[in-house]
Amino acid sequence: MTESREHLQTLTEIRGLMERSTKFLSLSGLSGVSAGLIALAGGIVAYLRLRTNWLTVFESEQYTQNGRAILSYRALFEFLAFDAMAVLIGSLLAAWYFTSRKARRQGQTVWTAASRRLLWALLVPLGVGGLFCLGLVYHRLIWLVCPTMLTFYGLTLLNASRYTYRDLEYLGLCQMGLGLISLFLTGYGLLLWTIGFGVLHIVYGTLMWYKYDRPTAGHTTA
Structure with a gap:
């Protein structure tokens, strides 16, 4: 029995060494929590600035609420771009x-x-998604930016999960699901974006911290 346990421990160590050489296992759950909190803050700032469903009505060069001009298209784009860049950085x-x-x-x-x-x-997928979003803005299809961001981000996580914890795959699938829902409910784009980049990141990061990062957690394999 003792010899069997030693062999099992040796195999476990070899497997761990192989995984560390092929996968990045230093990804912290607190990274997801912090990213989620920052995204929540960005979503709240956008909501307080717009005070309405996100970008559902465009008339000429003005963003309107109940027929009253609030922001020009350029001012609206500059505000949202600044807000998104602050969240990203x-x-x-x-x-x-x-x-x-x-x-x-x-x-x-x-x-x-x-x-x-x-x-x-x-x-690679993030860069393609970013360029795709710029194309949407260029063609004044800005209400499709949220669904596109969520969908491409989900595809990005799905692609990246091969090189780190496989748990990332589930987050990617959830992001893609929200992106597809947002595509048909564009009036709730900001809300779904905040749920995807904010709430889901916090939930995912917390689970990852509990599973892999907390001091009593074992060296769980990916």
Whole structure:
């Protein structure tokens, strides 16, 4: 029995070494929580600025509410672009901080072959999705930006899950589901965007922290 346990432990260690060489396992659950909180803040700021269903009515060059002009198209785009960039930059900084902190605690570095593969898997679909959103804005189809962001982000997570924890796949599927729902309920675009990038990130990050990051958590495999 003792010899069998030793063999099992050896196999477990070998498997862990192989996974660390092919997958980036320093992704922190707190990164997801912080990104979700930042996205919630961004969604609340947008709601307080617009005070209506998101971008459902356009007349000429004005965004209107009950027939009253509120923002020009350009002013509206500039505000939303600034808000989205603030959320993106804040989320990236928080993700880098918590992930690098976890890597240091594990005695590893963030920049590895596995992290480079993960980064590439993230950048390609995100870049295509970003350009697609710019095309929608160019053609004044801005009410389709939220569904597009959620859908492409879900595809991005699904693609990246091959190089890190497989749990990321479930978050990606949920994001794509919200994106498809948002496509048919454009009046609730801001709400669904906030749920996807805010609430789901917080839930996912909390579960990931509980499963992989908390001090009593074991070295669960991906």
